[in-house]
Amino acid sequence: MVRGAQVVVAGAGALGLSTALALAEAGCAVRVCDPTNTSQASAVAAGMLAPVFEAALDAETAGDLDLLLAARDLWPALAGRSGVQIDRSGTAAAGSEAWLAKVRARLARLGLRGTELPRPMLEALAPGIAPGVQALLMREDWRLDPRLALPALRQAARAAGVAFTPRAVRERGEADWLVVATGADLSLADLAPELAVLSPIKGHILRFPQHAGGPISLRGEGAYAVPGADGLAIGASMEPGRRDTEIDAEVVAPLAQAAGRLFPDLAGAAFHAAAGVRATTPDGLPMVGVSQAPGVILAVGARRNGWLLAPLVAQVVAACVTGGDRGPYARRFDPGRFGAAR
Numbered sequence: 001m002v003r004g005a006q007v008v009v010a011g012a013g014a015l016g017l018s019t020a021l022a023l024a025e026a027g028c029a030v031r032v033c034d035p036t037n038t039s040q041a042s043a044v045a046a047g048m049l050a051p052v053f054e055a056a057l058d059a060e061t062a063g064d065l066d067l068l069l070a071a072r073d074l075w076p077a078l079a080g081r082s083g084v085q086i087d088r089s090g091t092a093a094a095g096s097e098a099w100l101a102k103v104r105a106r107l108a109r110l111g112l113r114g115t116e117l118p119r120p121m122l123e124a125l126a127p128g129i130a131p132g133v134q135a136l137l138m139r140e141d142w143r144l145d146p147r148l149a150l151p152a153l154r155q156a157a158r159a160a161g162v163a164f165t166p167r168a169v170r171e172r173g174e175a176d177w178l179v180v181a182t183g184a185d186l187s188l189a190d191l192a193p194e195l196a197v198l199s200p201i202k203g204h205i206l207r208f209p210q211h212a213g214g215p216i217s218l219r220g221e222g223a224y225a226v227p228g229a230d231g232l233a234i235g236a237s238m239e240p241g242r243r244d245t246e247i248d249a250e251v252v253a254p255l256a257q258a259a260g261r262l263f264p265d266l267a268g269a270a271f272h273a274a275a276g277v278r279a280t281t282p283d284g285l286p287m288v289g290v291s292q293a294p295g296v297i298l299a300v301g302a303r304r305n306g307w308l309l310a311p312l313v314a315q316v317v318a319a320c321v322t323g324g325d326r327g328p329y330a331r332r333f334d335p336g337r338f339g340a341a342r
Contacts, residue, residue, distance in 0.1 A: 004028040005321050010169040010188065011181035013042035014146070014310045015286075015299045017153040019179055021082065022314035024160035026322050031163045031175075041183050042306060043146055044205055044276030046217075046226040046233045049075060049308045050091055050141035053219050056106040057093075060284035060303065065110055067285075067312070067329050072142065074311035082156035084149045091141035091217040092117060094126070094133050094262065099221050103136060114138045126214045126225075128263045135218070143217050145228050146307065172295045177321055180291075181299040183306075184243065184279040192291045194335040198279040198301050202242035204251050205235035206259065206271045223258035234259040234271075236304070245275045278303060281338070288316045288333035289326075297321070298335045 004027035009020045012034035024030045051068030054061045061068065079086050093103045093114070107113055114136035117125065122135045129135075158164070171191065172178040180188050180195070189195040213227030226233045237251045252273050260267030281287055281301040286309060288299050297320050302309050316333060319326040 005176040006174070007031070007177045007179060007321060008033055008169060008172070008175040009179045009181055010034070011183060011185075012154070012164070013181065013183055014150070014153075014306045015302060015313050016179070016181035017150065017157055018078065018310040018314040019181060019299055019317045020162045021153060021157045021160055022318040023179075023321060024157060024162050025081075026318050028321060030157075030161070031165060032157065033165045033167055033169045035166060035168045041276040041278050042150060044203070044274045045146045045307060046205065046224060046228075046235055047144040047146040047149065047307050048091070048141065048217060048224070048226060049086070049143060050217075050219075051308065052107070052110070052112060052138045052140045053091060053093065054305060054308070055110060056103060056112075057219060061305070064285065064332075067332060068305070068308060069140070070329065071309045071312035072140075074315065075142070078311045078314075083152045084144055086142055086144050087215075088139070088142045089215040090137050090139040091143070091219060092122070092125070092135040092137040093220075094122075094129065094135040094218040095221040096132070097134055100134055100136055112138075124214070125216045126218060128211070128265050130262055130264050133262065137216065141217070143226060144307065148229065149307070175295070177295055177297055179297045179299055179317055183300060184277045192293045192296050192298060194287055194291055194298060194338070195300065197281055197287075197338045200241060200243045200277050201280050201303065202239040202244065202275055202277050203236040203304070204248065204255060204273060204275045205233055206252065206255050206273050208232045208234065208259065208266055208269055208271045210269060211263065211266060218262060220258065220262050223255055223262065225259070225262055232263075232266075234266075238304070243277050245277060247273045247275055278306065283337075285332055286313060287335040288313050289330060289335050290320055291335055
């Protein structure tokens with residue numbers, strides 16, 4: 001039997017853990033290194049696997065619906081192998097008729113249309129929803145709970161033989177490959193020059209522990225609402241250029257107000273605020289593939305779609321290591337697309 005590649009994965013977030021599991025399943029000897037053995041950014045997330053509304057409502061990903069759908073379609077297999085629970089109840093755009101008209105037009109340009117929810121059905125699916133709010137349901141958009149998914153992926157990786165070390169990585173060392181899945185952390189930029197194109201985006205998220213929400217997620221005007229085991233999550237701000245994780249009251253206030261517009265009983269209700277920092281590339285898609293640095297593979301820059309893209313990123317990285325087919329989306333992920341010399 002041919003010895004599998006020795007691989008170090010730097011980063012224990014959604015991309016790092018999914019990649020480590022895929023590499024171990026491909027026969028590699030894998031070690032995940034992270035100073036805290038956790039990922040603050042992946043944990044501070046709502047866990048939406050939402051290709052349709054990401055493409056329809058976010059200009060950065062408007063042309064990537066095919067790629068986002070392909071990533072989502074890999075999740076059932078990953079969930080089956082890892083024990084991650086996926087909720088397929090769907091996501092609804094919820095707001096005024098004027099706003100929904102714009103959403104319908106954007107969906108139509110993508111060749112899609114949603115299901116109009118009658119008011120009684122909306123009230124059953126989103127208890128406490130504000131009067132006058134209308135909604136358009138898309139079953140194609142799913143969700144998971146990051147606070148449960150991260151330990152599930154870690155446990156699955158351990159069961160597959162992945163080792164974990166709570167330390168930072170500074171070099172490839174004796175490993176055959178170093179996979180950089182460090183998010184917005186640029187401590188390895190001297191090793192992998194492509195990382196210089198990454199920029200940080202800070203995001204706040206609020207959790208209302210006294211409001212369970214309903215079975216579906218909502219994409220509203222200025223905020224989303226996602227039910228979870230520890231309460232309804234309301235988010236998220238997008239603050240380009242910020243790397244700190246301090247809670248900013250001036251950013252939190254508009255999110256709390258948006259929560260109250262969707263659910264009047266949340267106005268003035270107690271909540272917990274958290275902030276995380278993600279990395280983005282100039283075009284909003286991650287860099288996934290072989291770096292110009294020898295023996296280095298990048299898996300960074302997924303912006304706010306790290307959870308959605310995780311299994312596709314893992315598939316491409318595993319193919320880079322094993323020499324397999326990288327698939328039809330590897331070119332769009334190519335780390336060299338921003339002009340770094342090969």
